[in-house]
Amino acid sequence: MKITIKRDYLIQALNEVTRAISSRTAIPILTGIKLTINDEGAILTGSDSDISIEAFIPLEKDDEQLITVEKYGSIVLPSRYVTDIVKRLPNDEVSIEVTEGFQTLITSGTASFTLNGLDANDYPQLPEIGNAPTLKIPADMLKNLIRQTAFAVSTVEVRPVLTGVNWILKEGTLLSIATDSHRLALRKINVDLPEEAKFNIVIPGKSLTELNKILDDTTEKVEVVVNNNQILFKVTDVLFYSRLLEGNYPDTTRLIPTSNTTTVAIAAKSLLQAIDRASLLARDNRNNVIKLVSTDNKEIEISSNSPEVGNVSEDLIPVSFEGESILISFNGKYMIDALRVFENQDVKIEFSGSMHQFVIRPVDHEEGNDILQLITPVRTF
Amino acid sequence: MKITIKRDYLIQALNEVTRAISSRTAIPILTGIKLTINDEGAILTGSDSDISIEAFIPLEKDDEQLITVEKYGSIVLPSRYVTDIVKRLPNDEVSIEVTEGFQTLITSGTASFTLNGLDANDYPQLPEIGNAPTLKIPADMLKNLIRQTAFAVSTVEVRPVLTGVNWILKEGTLLSIATDSHRLALRKINVDLPEEAKFNIVIPGKSLTELNKILDDTTEKVEVVVNNNQILFKVTDVLFYSRLLEGNYPDTTRLIPTSNTTTVAIAAKSLLQAIDRASLLARDNRNNVIKLVSTDNKEIEISSNSPEVGNVSEDLIPVSFEGESILISFNGKYMIDALRVFENQDVKIEFSGSMHQFVIRPVDHEEGNDILQLITPVRTF
Incomplete structure (x- = not known):
């Protein structure tokens, strides 16, 4: 891999994927950020295996060249260092080159860093979501749905399913419910989907709170795909994956x-x-x-x-x-x-x-x- | 005591004196703020016995009535609560009335608090500084003097005198020196004082760091008085007292x-x-x-x-x-x-x-x- 990339775009993407990374992960390679360059652009990935975030930087945007590629490739760089380094580099552009043994040379102006990278082939694959039906929700409505319910999840693991938010899609409405058994928050919105489309899932409260930080307060539609015990949110240039919680959420209507x-x-x-x-x-x-x-x-x-x-x-x-x-x-x-x-x-x-x-x-x-x-x-x- | 006071001025004064208060004090009454009303205005005092800060609010300022007094008096109120309460009160004005047993009624709009106060007679006296010669330094120059030296003090108590900043006044110059024995910071300024005026004192680094937060970046003169093992800084409407460190500061010139x-x-x-x-x-x-x-x-x-x-x-x-x-x-x-x-x-x-x-x-x-x-x-x- 050998590229030159606009620093501002790289910083933005690094900030987004870093949200998924936990310093307490049991899988050492997940302390890193995966950077892949292909013929469409740069893909950055961060994950703690519960949440995975993928950010995309196109080669060009609005006639501006964002990335110049000399050689395609992929590398995993230590997240604790790479973001701070890129933020402090002196120039608007950053060159990144992977040399022998995954050593990665990051240069900008007079400054030159060599970081010990890791083999991108050892990085876990992101979940396969497949062709499940897609729900589209305006970003600002999704933000409200999260803000108005996710705070009420349980913070103790006594009943793990209560640490999640219950999303029920049925009859053209999406119902979001959270309870810690002392209080309950509920929000229902109308959605554009065939009436027969339905699911009943539990999303970790922490995932929704992190997703909320990525969402902008706009009417732009966010695509939501549910499949194989995973949920995927497609926001402009960012894919946000979260594992779903197992177990039956209690029927809260009788409360x-x-x-x-x-x-x-x-x-x-x-x-x-x-x-x-x-x-x-x-x-x-x-x-x-x-x-x-x-x-x-x-x-x-x-x-x-x-x-x-x-x-x-x-x-x-x-x-x-x-x-x-x-x-x-x-x-x-x-x-x-x-x-x-x-x-x-x-x-x-x-x-x-x-x-x-x-x-x-x-x-x-x-x-x-x-x-x-x-x-x-x-x-x- | 019974007064009505402008909330903004009271918040400002509470913020200033709170800097002196430590939650780990061994003297229970020092967790409180002393409020005294006399015929000139309100005096608020906070102290951790090393640093004491006194803020003054006049009865009137620029033809605006800041305090209406119905009854003079003095009370000590719990600092952990009083500032938060005053900040959240609904109206521009706050009424404070001391009733039986040091119970203090704080009202504003519809809100009414009763706080358990303490007898102001039990609050320690501030140090007596007396009529020592007064050094006058513009606030911005004093801020620089502190900023350029106080960071270099020792943070370990192995040699307590090194946790302070050495101020040497002689021959019309003020020399400020700090060292933790691995590094040393020195700043010398010319001051307007008779050449025979002199002192050689050690001010706790923490005191200067706190003082710096109170100082504005203006050319307004701050009066500095040294006496009886205490230093007093007179800033507009605020008196800042600090105890001095005992012991001989090492002669750093030979380093x-x-x-x-x-x-x-x-x-x-x-x-x-x-x-x-x-x-x-x-x-x-x-x-x-x-x-x-x-x-x-x-x-x-x-x-x-x-x-x-x-x-x-x-x-x-x-x-x-x-x-x-x-x-x-x-x-x-x-x-x-x-x-x-x-x-x-x-x-x-x-x-x-x-x-x-x-x-x-x-x-x-x-x-x-x-x-x-x-x-x-x-x-x-």
């Missing part, structure tokens, strides 16, 4: 209460800010307990108490209050995570008494485009 | 070589960048060893070698090269720290052979306004 005794409509943001303030004193306690009480004049009092530090309370005027009075305690962090999903919207909180799970939804929403957050209260009495 | 065998003039920045690149491979080795060799055509080759990762070399063309050829190895981090001091200047490096300390100075400098960096080489052969 969602169908009736309620109190309904409060309120601006998500003002409630979030009040709970954020109350959490300042609650944060050092187990469960970060915040208390919500309705007052006689149908206001909402948010309060918290830390015997050592002090206490805090704040009265909020809801948009509307219907039903029985309510007194309930919950984990402030869970409530903040849930309310953040709704940004500047008004939300409707449906309570069924102090001991029962409560549900937050937007006041206004289109049919079939649902957002729901469910939280289990904390028993304090 | 500085008076002759040399090789003199290289070079742009500090291009040398720094080359060493920064070479350090990428050297950083995992002990001492971060970088090699500098003069070539036959009087260029400078910077190189480094890591058997596992690879090697790097870069040729630089110096502005001038005089004297014998040179081959020397040094700690790359020390060299980067030293070169950073000179920013975009050309520097003159004076070598006395592979085994001897070398000295870096600016090519151009005014009389009496000296900068010097000294580094001990690493023996690699």
Whole structure:
């Protein structure tokens, strides 16, 4: 392999594939980045065997020559070093040449590095996805779907399947659900696909969080392919592969209460800010307990108490209050995570008494485009 | 105490005094911030008993009322909470009222906090500085003096006096010296003071680093007062006290070589960048060893070698090269720290052979306004 390549494009591609690389991998070659040059351009690959990311740099783009190839080939370079080196090189262009014994010469201006590379033939093959049906989702909608659910996955491995997000495709809708068994986040979107297309998969929460960092907030379509226990996201010039989690995801529909005794409509943001303030004193306690009480004049009092530090309370005027009075305690962090999903919207909180799970939804929403957050209260009495 | 105060000014003052507070203090009351209201304004104090910072907010500024006082008084509030609380309050104004048993009510808009305060009478007194002679240094010059020397202090307590910066005031100049015994940084500035004024003190490096964060890059004069084993810096509305280190600082003048065998003039920045690149491979080795060799055509080759990762070399063309050829190895981090001091200047490096300390100075400098960096080489052969 012998090429000259534009440094900016190489840095961008290195940054993208590095997201997949773990320093704690058990497979030494996966600490490296694979670089392959063929007659279409450069392909960079990074993987921790759960997630694999492939970034592509074409030979030319918009009439600009990005890569000049003298010799095709492939090499694995140590990721810990190659990105930092390329970032600090003095010139706009970088020459890369593989010499004897996988030694790789990286030069730019007066600077000249020789890195010990590894044989690209020893690098694991990426999963074969085949010709499975392709779902197309605008990048910004996919970002929202991830942002509004992935935070609620379990972070403990007691029930490994709960560390993933359940995606159910059926009847022209894609349902995304995450739960750690104390709270649940659900988002449903309409998708353009034949009604008979369907799957029910569990994607590791970590994979979606990493994918989200690669996605831009545009309406450009991301292709999603599911097959052979793998999911592939095709973003502009980047392929993002993730293994799926095995095991049956619990049926969460029965968790969602169908009736309620109190309904409060309120601006998500003002409630979030009040709970954020109350959490300042609650944060050092187990469960970060915040208390919500309705007052006689149908206001909402948010309060918290830390015997050592002090206490805090704040009265909020809801948009509307219907039903029985309510007194309930919950984990402030869970409530903040849930309310953040709704940004500047008004939300409707449906309570069924102090001991029962409560549900937050937007006041206004289109049919079939649902957002729901469910939280289990904390028993304090 | 009962006041209403502009939130922005209170946040600024809380941020400044918080720099002095350590979470690992052995004196519980020093985890708090003392707030005193008198007929001039609010005084906030934070301290870890080595450093004490006092910030002042006047009652009025530029015809704007900053504080409305209903009742004078003093209280100590838990620093871990009070700053976060004030930052998150909803309104521009904050009311603070001390009630029974040092309970302190902090309200703003709908939010209402009660914090458990402590008796301000139990807060240690700040050191008495008395009427010692006052040195005045422009803030930007003081910032440079600190930036160019304080990084070189020792970080180990083997010789405690070396964790400080030696300030010597004599004959109308202020000399600032720091050394960890492997390298030395020196800066001398002219000051407006009677020639007979003098001191020889050691200021903890940590104190100067914290002071630097408070200083703005302006020509406004900072007053410096030294007395009773304490130093006081008076910056606009902030008093910064530091304890001085005891013990005799070594006489460092004899360490500085008076002759040399090789003199290289070079742009500090291009040398720094080359060493920064070479350090990428050297950083995992002990001492971060970088090699500098003069070539036959009087260029400078910077190189480094890591058997596992690879090697790097870069040729630089110096502005001038005089004297014998040179081959020397040094700690790359020390060299980067030293070169950073000179920013975009050309520097003159004076070598006395592979085994001897070398000295870096600016090519151009005014009389009496000296900068010097000294580094001990690493023996690699």
